[in-house]
Each structure stands twice: as C-alpha cells, then as structure tokens.
Amino acid sequence: MVGTHLLDALQYVFDPLTLLFIVIGTGFGLVGGSLPGISSSMSVILIMPFTFSMEPVQAIVMVVAVYVGGACGGSISAILIKTPGTPEAIPTTFDGYPLMQKGQAGTALGLAVTASSFGSIFSAFMMMLAAPLFASVALKFQSAEYFALAVLGLSCVSSIGSKNQARALVAALIGLLIATVGIDPISGVQRFTFNKTFLVGGIEMIPVIIGCFAISEVFENIETYYRRDATVQAGRVSMKLLKFSEMFKMWVHFIRSAIIGTLIGILPAAGGTIASLLSYSVAVKSDKNPERFGKGAYEGIIASESANNAAVGGSMVPTLVLGIPGSGTAAIIMMVFILHNLRPGPLLMREQPTLLYALFLGIIIASVLLFLLGRFIAREFARILKLPYPMLAAFIIVMGIVGAYSLKGSYYDVILMFIFGIIGYLFNKFQFSIPAFVLAFILGGMAEKTYRQQLIISDGNFLGVFMRPISCIVLIASIIIFISPSFKHILKAFSKKGELVAK
Amino acid sequence: MGMALGFNGILIIVLSYLYWTATKFLDTTITTDYWGGDGFPRLVIALALILLIYDSIVTYKKLQRNKRENLQEKDVFEKPGLKLLFTGVILLALYVVIVEPLGYMITTALLVFIFMKAMGYKSNFWALIYTVILVAATLMIFGYVFGTSLPRGIGFLRELSFYIY
Structure with a gap:
C-alpha cells in the first residue's frame, strides 16, 4: 500500500514540469533568504500567487521548496557580509563571518549548505516516520516546557562572543530588557515606550540584528580604514565542500542539531530561529573547548544550519497531522493547501497519502538542489566582496536600510537599526558580547511570557516550572550547563592553590 | 580601561533611569499575575547593575595595578x-x-x-x-x-x- 502511494508520488514529483517548479522554488527561496528583510515566509507569500493555477502537488512542493531554500539562503549573507538574511541564520553569523575573515568563506558556505541539506532530509524522514507520534507529544507542551527551552537557549550566554563573562552576562541582561519594550503580553501595560507609538508593538528582530551585526561592523571598518592594506584583494569565493571523512568527524553535531531542529520545528509557533539558537547553544556548551565558538568554529555553522533547515520538516508535522502550523511560514503553506481544497489535519493523512509522500520527496529534492543552486548563488553574491571597501560599505548600508524598512514599511525601524548599529559598535569596543545580547533579545520575550503564564497556572508557585517532568529535566540540565564553566574555574583555582601549598 | 569604566558608568546611569521608569508602570489588574508588568524588567536591571558594579570594581583595580606598574594602556578607539x-x-x-x-x-x-x-x-x-x-x-x-x-x-x-x- 505504502509502495503504491510512494510510486504515485514519485511519478508526480519527477514530472519535468514539477521538477522545474522545485528548481524555481528552491532558487527563489535561496535568493529571497539571502536578502536581508526578505524572510522565508515573505518568499513563500510572494510565490503563492503563481501557484493558484497549478496542480495541488506542484503548488505544494513548490512552496515547500521555497521554504527549504529560504531557510538555507540566510546563511549566504550571514557568512559573506555579516548580515543574516533571515533570523534563522543569526547563529550562522557568529562563526561564519569569522571564517570569512580568515579567508575560508568557501568552506563556511559549503558547510552551511551541507548542514542545511542534511537537516532538511533528516526532518523529512522524521516527518514521514513518526509524524503522528511527534504531533501528539508536541501538544502536551505547556508554558513550563517553553520556558525551559528558552532557559536552555540562554544557558550559553556567558560563553559566547566575549572573554569577559560579567560583561557577556550584562549584554544578555540588556538583551532581555530590550525584549520587554512594548505592550506586556500578560497585563497589557505599556513598558519603556516613552509615549512613542512606534515602540508600542515592541522592537522588531530584524533592525536589531542588522544594526548589531552589519552596521556595527561597517562602523568598525570605517574606523580602521585609514590603516587598510590596499594591496590585499579579495579572491574568488566558491563553495568548498569538506571531504566526507572530515564531515564524518562532526557527525554528532549534524545529527544532534537536526534532531533539535526537528523537535523545535514540531512545537507550534517555535520555528527555525529558536531551533538554530537552541542548537547553537547546546553545541557551545557540549564542546570541550567552548571558547572556539564565535571565532570560526565549523561546528557552530553546522549547529545553526542543520537545525534551522530541520525545523522546515518539523514544522510541517503539526501542520499536516493536526492542522496547527508549526511556524509562520508553515501557516502560509497551510493556506496553499486550503486554496487547493485540501484541509490539513488527521483526515489528510488518511485521504491523501500520495500528496504527503510527494511533499516528502519535494523536501528531499529541494535539499539536494541546495548544493547546485547554492553554489551558483553564493558565487554570484560573493562578487560584491571584490568591490573596493567604500562601495562594499555603501552596499551593506543600503541593504540594511531596505531590509529594516521592508519589514513594516516604517522608517522608525531604520532609525532603530542605526541606534543598534552604534550600540553594537560600542559593545564590540568594550567587550560586551553581541551574540549574547541578540540571543537574549530573541529568547527574552518567550522566557518572560511563559514563566508568568506558568506562575498563573501554578497559582503563584515560583518553582512551578519544576513541577512538570520535561521542563524539570531541561531546567536542571540548563542550570548545570550554565554553572559548569564557573565550577571548573573554581576547581582549577583550588587545585592550583593546593599545588602551591604542597610546594 | 578608563574608557571602559566610563562606559560602565553610562550604562549604570541609563539602567538606573530605566529601573526608575519601570517602577512607574501601572499596576496589573490581573490578581493572579504575581510578577506584574514591572517584575521581570526590574529583576533584569537589578542583576545587570550588580554585575556592572562588580565589573567596574574589577576594572578599577586593574587600572590601579597598571598605573603602579607603569603599564601602557591600549586605546579603545583609533x-x-x-x-x-x-x-x-x-x-x-x-x-x-x-x-x-x-x-x-x-x-x-x-x-x-x-x-x-x-x-x-x-x-x-x-x-x-x-x-x-x-x-x-x-x-x-x-x-x-x-x-x-x-x-x-x-x-x-x-x-x-x-x-x-
């Protein structure tokens, strides 16, 4: 029975026209993803009108291909110009850009595409094998579990981006504070809005990211421009794939990140950004030398990219099985289903198995296409690196402006981008970790809201988050992860003292 | 390092002002909302202030030590x-x-x-x-x-x- 449906799906998907749509979808997603301000969801929205007249299978595999391409495309600009094209690619910037500075942009791009491809394929298999089981577990997640996940994501803040742990923590706390700007989701009180209407809705992620990463980097380079070495020319950047044996050494990172991405993707409304941040956080904390991260660690790119693409397949699980979208983009894909008279939910799994297999195959083909199209798009995008720096800086600034503005059509976002550019520049100067700041800013809203929701549920019990088994385990693990570096430090100091006394 | 102390000082002033602002948030009408709208920001700011004061003391001590040992400091800005x-x-x-x-x-x-x-x-x-x-x-x-x-x-x-x- 399964074989028949799979064969039917193969026939549908390998139809030349459908294949062409998958190629166009993946390419469009990659380009959209690489442009700051054009998220995966926006790319899917833009391609949606073209799918109205298509067959349902063609339409659905095409939008899913856009989603897969978009999740990977963000890494291209994150690595090459330190501007994550999509929020999912934020952690890719932490290690991708330092690799670019070391002249290893091709390797970084190759790693990003390989990890993205692996993550998508892994999650597609998971989607096919255990979708109903995962969906039922995901529904059991409540605020306590979401809070625990946010805390797990935050547990690495003291280890990334700065040697000074106290300042890294201050940066993270400031990130948490910025996340509280706007209307409080529980009480409805306005916080830190200073009677400015543009702050009522809170501070958006995109202007903060572009400002902190891209604009601050431009400021830094302008300052040191007077002592530039004009003889150094940027070489041709082409995607380089590591040897299989080199990749195999990092298999743990590939698989662990793909699992995290798939699981987080399944959780309704969690999405690829949380998945990549959490995966990066776990990668940092589980490494023997966490100080390598943020300076060009291959594992950092793998953790981020494998997880954010795995979230694609993951987010399709609740969408297809329960009719509850796992992410914003999955919600838009659900619209495509509905426009073609297909209602996602338990009945769809039973009535349209061929369609589900086609979707599964679509994700796999799009993931393989990432290698071919990613190579071409990255090479073209990398041409801008050959420009003289005044031109490159102007390009980055203009992309930042358009990226920030296109979010809501508000020029206040452009102002915020510049303000965060200055903050990022000063944080860099005084060793306040920008990655920690951004990570806390993104996870802060979720952490506060879910903790307060749990407080209400548990009738004011401040330890209520420990009362549920999953959240309790995750929280204890987070605490251990958080204090372990300090603990090691103290132990080291004691053993040194002991040695001195013995001498 | 003197610059770093100055930057810490600016952050302490800004965060203190934000703490004061947070105390002015309207009280919640939801009786089960134990933290209220101001609870989380105030906790975060308080922790940040403690860390900043700690970091300032450490930086000041380093600054004094460098002065005593006549160590040249690297400029933060070029x-x-x-x-x-x-x-x-x-x-x-x-x-x-x-x-x-x-x-x-x-x-x-x-x-x-x-x-x-x-x-x-x-x-x-x-x-x-x-x-x-x-x-x-x-x-x-x-x-x-x-x-x-x-x-x-x-x-x-x-x-x-x-x-x-």
Whole structure:
C-alpha cells in the first residue's frame, strides 16, 4: 500500500514540469533568504500567487521548496557580509563571518549548505516516520516546557562572543530588557515606550540584528580604514565542500542539531530561529573547548544550519497531522493547501497519502538542489566582496536600510537599526558580547511570557516550572550547563592553590 | 580601561533611569499575575547593575595595578579613524532625517555617493555609476519583484515616485 502511494508520488514529483517548479522554488527561496528583510515566509507569500493555477502537488512542493531554500539562503549573507538574511541564520553569523575573515568563506558556505541539506532530509524522514507520534507529544507542551527551552537557549550566554563573562552576562541582561519594550503580553501595560507609538508593538528582530551585526561592523571598518592594506584583494569565493571523512568527524553535531531542529520545528509557533539558537547553544556548551565558538568554529555553522533547515520538516508535522502550523511560514503553506481544497489535519493523512509522500520527496529534492543552486548563488553574491571597501560599505548600508524598512514599511525601524548599529559598535569596543545580547533579545520575550503564564497556572508557585517532568529535566540540565564553566574555574583555582601549598 | 569604566558608568546611569521608569508602570489588574508588568524588567536591571558594579570594581583595580606598574594602556578607539567614523555616523543620521521627506531614491543616491567620496573613493565617474546601479537594482528587486513599499517622499516627489516604483 505504502509502495503504491510512494510510486504515485514519485511519478508526480519527477514530472519535468514539477521538477522545474522545485528548481524555481528552491532558487527563489535561496535568493529571497539571502536578502536581508526578505524572510522565508515573505518568499513563500510572494510565490503563492503563481501557484493558484497549478496542480495541488506542484503548488505544494513548490512552496515547500521555497521554504527549504529560504531557510538555507540566510546563511549566504550571514557568512559573506555579516548580515543574516533571515533570523534563522543569526547563529550562522557568529562563526561564519569569522571564517570569512580568515579567508575560508568557501568552506563556511559549503558547510552551511551541507548542514542545511542534511537537516532538511533528516526532518523529512522524521516527518514521514513518526509524524503522528511527534504531533501528539508536541501538544502536551505547556508554558513550563517553553520556558525551559528558552532557559536552555540562554544557558550559553556567558560563553559566547566575549572573554569577559560579567560583561557577556550584562549584554544578555540588556538583551532581555530590550525584549520587554512594548505592550506586556500578560497585563497589557505599556513598558519603556516613552509615549512613542512606534515602540508600542515592541522592537522588531530584524533592525536589531542588522544594526548589531552589519552596521556595527561597517562602523568598525570605517574606523580602521585609514590603516587598510590596499594591496590585499579579495579572491574568488566558491563553495568548498569538506571531504566526507572530515564531515564524518562532526557527525554528532549534524545529527544532534537536526534532531533539535526537528523537535523545535514540531512545537507550534517555535520555528527555525529558536531551533538554530537552541542548537547553537547546546553545541557551545557540549564542546570541550567552548571558547572556539564565535571565532570560526565549523561546528557552530553546522549547529545553526542543520537545525534551522530541520525545523522546515518539523514544522510541517503539526501542520499536516493536526492542522496547527508549526511556524509562520508553515501557516502560509497551510493556506496553499486550503486554496487547493485540501484541509490539513488527521483526515489528510488518511485521504491523501500520495500528496504527503510527494511533499516528502519535494523536501528531499529541494535539499539536494541546495548544493547546485547554492553554489551558483553564493558565487554570484560573493562578487560584491571584490568591490573596493567604500562601495562594499555603501552596499551593506543600503541593504540594511531596505531590509529594516521592508519589514513594516516604517522608517522608525531604520532609525532603530542605526541606534543598534552604534550600540553594537560600542559593545564590540568594550567587550560586551553581541551574540549574547541578540540571543537574549530573541529568547527574552518567550522566557518572560511563559514563566508568568506558568506562575498563573501554578497559582503563584515560583518553582512551578519544576513541577512538570520535561521542563524539570531541561531546567536542571540548563542550570548545570550554565554553572559548569564557573565550577571548573573554581576547581582549577583550588587545585592550583593546593599545588602551591604542597610546594 | 578608563574608557571602559566610563562606559560602565553610562550604562549604570541609563539602567538606573530605566529601573526608575519601570517602577512607574501601572499596576496589573490581573490578581493572579504575581510578577506584574514591572517584575521581570526590574529583576533584569537589578542583576545587570550588580554585575556592572562588580565589573567596574574589577576594572578599577586593574587600572590601579597598571598605573603602579607603569603599564601602557591600549586605546579603545583609533584616533586617526574617528573623524571618518563621525562623518559616517553623521551622514547616516542625516539620511534618517531626510529619507521621509525626500524619498528613498534621492536620499539613498545622495548617501551612497557622499559616503563613498567621504571614504576617499577617488573616481567621480565610477562613484556615480555605482550609485545609480545600486539604487536602481534595489528599487527593482525590492520595489518591483518583492513589492516592498520604499519611502516615496512628500509632495511632488511622492507623485513622481509612482512613475518609477
């Protein structure tokens, strides 16, 4: 029975026209993803009108291909110009850009595409094998579990981006504070809005990211421009794939990140950004030398990219099985289903198995296409690196402006981008970790809201988050992860003292 | 390190002001909301202040030690590059002020051209060509392909922009 449906799906998907749509979808997603301000969801929205007249299978595999391409495309600009094209690619910037500075942009791009491809394929298999089981577990997640996940994501803040742990923590706390700007989701009180209407809705992620990463980097380079070495020319950047044996050494990172991405993707409304941040956080904390991260660690790119693409397949699980979208983009894909008279939910799994297999195959083909199209798009995008720096800086600034503005059509976002550019520049100067700041800013809203929701549920019990088994385990693990570096430090100091006394 | 102390001081002042602001948030009407709207921000600020004070003490001690041992301190900012940096920041600040009335096309073209010249790019011809290409390309990609509504300016500039993007 399964074989028949799979064969039917193969026939549908390998139809030349459908294949062409998958190629166009993946390419469009990659380009959209690489442009700051054009998220995966926006790319899917833009391609949606073209799918109205298509067959349902063609339409659905095409939008899913856009989603897969978009999740990977963000890494291209994150690595090459330190501007994550999509929020999912934020952690890719932490290690991708330092690799670019070391002249290893091709390797970084190759790693990003390989990890993205692996993550998508892994999650597609998971989607096919255990979708109903995962969906039922995901529904059991409540605020306590979401809070625990946010805390797990935050547990690495003291280890990334700065040697000074106290300042890294201050940066993270400031990130948490910025996340509280706007209307409080529980009480409805306005916080830190200073009677400015543009702050009522809170501070958006995109202007903060572009400002902190891209604009601050431009400021830094302008300052040191007077002592530039004009003889150094940027070489041709082409995607380089590591040897299989080199990749195999990092298999743990590939698989662990793909699992995290798939699981987080399944959780309704969690999405690829949380998945990549959490995966990066776990990668940092589980490494023997966490100080390598943020300076060009291959594992950092793998953790981020494998997880954010795995979230694609993951987010399709609740969408297809329960009719509850796992992410914003999955919600838009659900619209495509509905426009073609297909209602996602338990009945769809039973009535349209061929369609589900086609979707599964679509994700796999799009993931393989990432290698071919990613190579071409990255090479073209990398041409801008050959420009003289005044031109490159102007390009980055203009992309930042358009990226920030296109979010809501508000020029206040452009102002915020510049303000965060200055903050990022000063944080860099005084060793306040920008990655920690951004990570806390993104996870802060979720952490506060879910903790307060749990407080209400548990009738004011401040330890209520420990009362549920999953959240309790995750929280204890987070605490251990958080204090372990300090603990090691103290132990080291004691053993040194002991040695001195013995001498 | 003296600069770092100064920066910490600025952060302490700003965060203290924000703490004071947070105390003015309206009280919650939800009786089961134990923390209220101000609980989380106040906790976060308090922790940040404690860490900043700790870091300031550590930095001050280091500063004193360096003075005693006559150790030369590395400058945080590179003075020769600061003039150019300020020019860049002022240009961007001006951009933010005039982008609404003048619209994306004119303002961005001005910014790109002046910015490149300020950074010492010599050829006027190539600077102009690059400006035109960059503005036209972003207008085409974001304005046409992705349908982003870029700032159009006011008055006749707004009317004019509808013919272009």
